[in-house]
Amino acid sequence: MNDTPLRPGMAAVSILAGMFALGITDNFVPYISETGSxxxxxxxxxxxxxxxLVVVAGVGVGVIRPISWAAVLGRSLFPASAMLIYFGCLSVLPIxxxxxxxxxxxxxxxxxxxLFLGERVGVVRLFAVLIGFVGAMLVIQPDPKALDPVAFLPVFAGFLYAIGALATRRWCADEGAVALSAGFFGMLAIFxxxxxxxxxxxxxxxxxGFVQRGWVPLTAEMWFWIAVQAVGSIIGIGLIFRGYLLGEAGFVAVFEYSLLVFASFWAWFLWGQTVGGLALAGMGLIAVxxxxxxxxxxxxxxxRAVKVPEEET
Structure with missing residues (x-):
């Protein structure tokens, strides 16, 4: 059982703060993608x-050594692949x-x-899937005459992330948040x-050229923005972990959709990016x-982060 008392209000604030941090830091990627790799x-x-994360574990906050190296590395392949696509798309599509x-x-x-695990769901959730699919199509707005496969890549990233979520439940239920995070970031470093x-x-x-460039000279400015991205990601994901400790999973997960608002706001504020009416409607349907x-x-x-496994007393 989880010994942390449930505090729904603080859980919501923690998730919102985490998404706010990620919404800002993801919008700093263009500072890197214009000349970086x-x-x-x-x-x-x-x-x-x-x-x-080694430092965090060293001061007693979590354990970085996984219980099963194979399970953590296997699970990390999928969310890391999703984030590889995600960040690659940030250079060519609105955030x-x-x-x-x-x-x-x-x-x-x-x-x-x-389809694969034999779980049964009701009409409401099946209808929700249909709504989400319609929302995705409104965001992508595929044109049969000028079909751009890049527009579908973020959805494919969502598919890979979903596999990672199922792998987390099946393979890594007893792993800690720090070990799973280290596996995720370590796999991205390997990629x-x-x-x-x-x-x-x-x-x-x-x-x-962000995806097409190999090694390029790292300027002081690029070092700075990569460091900001690394620290911001750790802070954002840490706040999400905290939120899942303080609130029920179903309640807390709803607040993650605030990232759609925060990311879009900062994209408009920093880069002047705007999203059309149909795409906004699609984003709303996905959130619903x-x-x-x-x-x-x-x-x-x-x-954007794995749920913290409950600790057994």
């Missing part, structure tokens, strides 16, 4: 994040659209739970290192769909 960013940020795609993850969790070995150094200039699924599911998933 996606692969270099993930390698450097991953190493920084793991080092921070609100990218976040909305990632937040389709609860829809995929529900569908895969029914980044592999990318740097494959992608030639240098590459096209501008935001579109995820809210319904979360409130009617005992084990709601966290989209």
């Amino acid at each position: 996606l692969w270099q960013f993930h390698m450097v940020r991953g190493v920084m994040a793991v080092a921070l 609100g659209v990218v976040v909305a795609g990632l937040f389709t993850a609860p829809l995929f969790v529900l569908l895969m739970s029914v 980044g290192a592999i990318g740097l070995m494959i992608v030639p150094a240098g590459g096209p200039v501008g935001f579109d 769909s995820g809210t319904v699924i979360s409130l009617r599911t005992e084990e709601a998933i966290s989209v």
